[in-house]
Structures are given as C-alpha cells and as structure tokens.
Amino acid sequence: AQKITQTQPGMFVQEKEAVTLDCTYDTSDPSYGLFWYKQPSSGEMIFLIYQGSYDQQNATEGRYSLNFQKARKSANLVISASQLGDSAMYFCAMREGRTGGFKTIFGAGTRLFVKA
Amino acid sequence: GAGVSQSPSNKVTEKGKDVELRCDPISGHTALYWYRQRLGQGLEFLIYFQGNSAPDKSGLPSDRFSAERTGESVSTLTIQRTQQEDSAVYLCASSPGLAVYEQYFGPGTRLTVT
Numbered sequence: 001a002q003k004i005t006q007t008q009p010g011m012f013v014q015e016k017e018a019v020t021l022d023c024t025y026d027t028s029d030p031s032y033g034l035f036w037y038k039q040p041s042s043g044e045m046i047f048l049i050y051q052g053s054y055d056q057q058n059a060t061e062g063r064y065s066l067n068f069q070k071a072r073k074s075a076n077l078v079i080s081a082s083q084l085g086d087s088a089m090y091f092c093a094m095r096e097g098r099t100g101g102f103k104t105i106f107g108a109g110t111r112l113f114v115k116a
Numbered sequence: 117g118a119g120v121s122q123s124p125s126n127k128v129t130e131k132g133k134d135v136e137l138r139c140d141p142i143s144g145h146t147a148l149y150w151y152r153q154r155l156g157q158g159l160e161f162l163i164y165f166q167g168n169s170a171p172d173k174s175g176l177p178s179d180r181f182s183a184e185r186t187g188e189s190v191s192t193l194t195i196q197r198t199q200q201e202d203s204a205v206y207l208c209a210s211s212p213g214l215a216v217y218e219q220y221f222g223p224g225t226r227l228t229v230t
Contacts, residue, residue, distance in 0.1 A: 004158075043205065043223065043224055044221060044223060045159075045207065045209070045219075045221035046221075047218045047219065047220075050218065091158055091159065093159075102147070102164060102166070102172070103149075103161045103164055103172055103174065103175060104149070104161060104219070105161060106151075106158040106159040106160075106161075107158055108157060108158045109157075109158050
C-alpha cells in the first residue's frame with residue numbers, strides 16, 4: 001500500500017502567487033515525521049520543512065508552510081509568493097517513529113512550474 | 117564546510133559486471149542513508165547505518181545489493197551482476213543522528229547499465 005501519495009504530477013503557478021502541493025500519508029504509528037524536499041533540475045535534494053506528528057502548530061520556514069491536517073492524514077506544502085527559482089520537483093516524505101525504524105519513505109513527487 | 121560527496125558522479129557498466137559506489141558523509145554525522153531514484157520517480161529507500169548498530173537493510177531490492185560502512189565514515193554500495201533495471205541515480209544522505217530529522221544529500225551517482 002502507498003504510504004505517501006502525491007496526486008499532482010505537475011503544477012503550474014504564476015510568479016508571485018501562492019501554490020499548494022498536496023500530500024497524503026498512511027500510517028498506524030502515532031509517532032511520525034513528515035518532510036518536504038525540493039529537487040531542482042541539478043538533481044540535488046534540498047530539505048525544506050519538517051512537521052512532527054505531535055507538533056501542535058503547523059511548521060513554517062520562510063515562504064514555506066506545511067498545512068498539517070492530522071485527522072485527514074494530509075501534509076500539504078504551501079509556497080507563498082512563488083519565484084522562478086521555485087521551479088523544481090517537490091517530494092513529500094514520512095518517517096515512522098516506531099514501526100518503521102528510521103527509514104524515510106518518499107512520494108512520487110510533484111513537478112512545479114513557475115511562470116513569469 | 118564540506119557536504120556529502122559521492123563518487124563516481126557517473127558510471128556506465130555492462131550488464132553482469134559488479135559496481136561499487138562510494139559515499140563520504142559529512143564529518144561527525146553518525147547516520148547514513150542510501151536511496152535509489154529511477155528516472156522520473158521518487159526516492160526508494162535502500163539501507164541506513166547508525167553508528168555501530170546493525171544497519172537496516174530492509175530496502176535492498178535483492179541479494180545482489182550490499183553496503184558497508186567503516187565506523188562513522190565512508191560507505192560503499194556494491195551491486196553485483198548488474199542488470200539494466202539497476203540503472204538509476206543512487207543518492208547518499210547523512211544526518212547528525214537518527215533523532216535529527218534533516219538529511220543532507222550528496223549529488224548522487226548516475227548508474228547506467230548497458
């Protein structure tokens with residue numbers, strides 16, 4: 001069964017607008033962590049943001065925020081004020097605290113295109 | 117400071133040959149991970165090491181794949197009798213510890229099996 005689902009293979013957004021990238025996850029472990037990574041065309045993986053399952057508030061890092069809806073098992077990434085440099089692949093990932101050890105499972109990714 | 121480095125950056129090999137991929141983690145990072153990324157796909161967990169604990173090999177796709185790590189330094193991923201489906205980018209990441217969530221990734225090794 002898919003543990004991480006990213007339903008948007010590609011997304012377009014106008015420069016300076018906000019965009020939401022969807023991510024849903026599946027786990028029975030009460031302790032887990034959710035991540036978002038960015039992968040530009042250069043291939044490097046860049047950590048963006050982290051949300052713990054017990055965190056009371058949504059995580060924010062600069063222009064990135066994570067819309068964490070625990071009951072719906074969703075962890076959407078919101079990028080505000082999109083920039084041309086935001087064009088890249090974005091991966092949602094999860095690490096289960098107990099049953100999964102410390103391995104991290106990644107989704108298939110969403111390719112974001114920012115239009116000038 | 118130096119980041120995670122991987123070598124070679126590109127490797128082309130014939131089907132049936134063995135290959136060895138190397139990862140140098142960030143100094144002081146006790147956790148090390150290997151992932152495989154096929155073209156246009158997400159990352160597939162292969163294995164992780166944490167200090168002197170037994171590695172979690174649960175992601176290795178077959179017994180042709182193995183990995184070693186010397187203490188808390190260099191790791192090598194070996195693929196024996198390579199197959200065309202092994203063609204992918206192999207990414208290594210390190211972390212200060214398993215309790216620290218951010219992983220720092222290397223640039224990857226692009227493996228092409230002909």
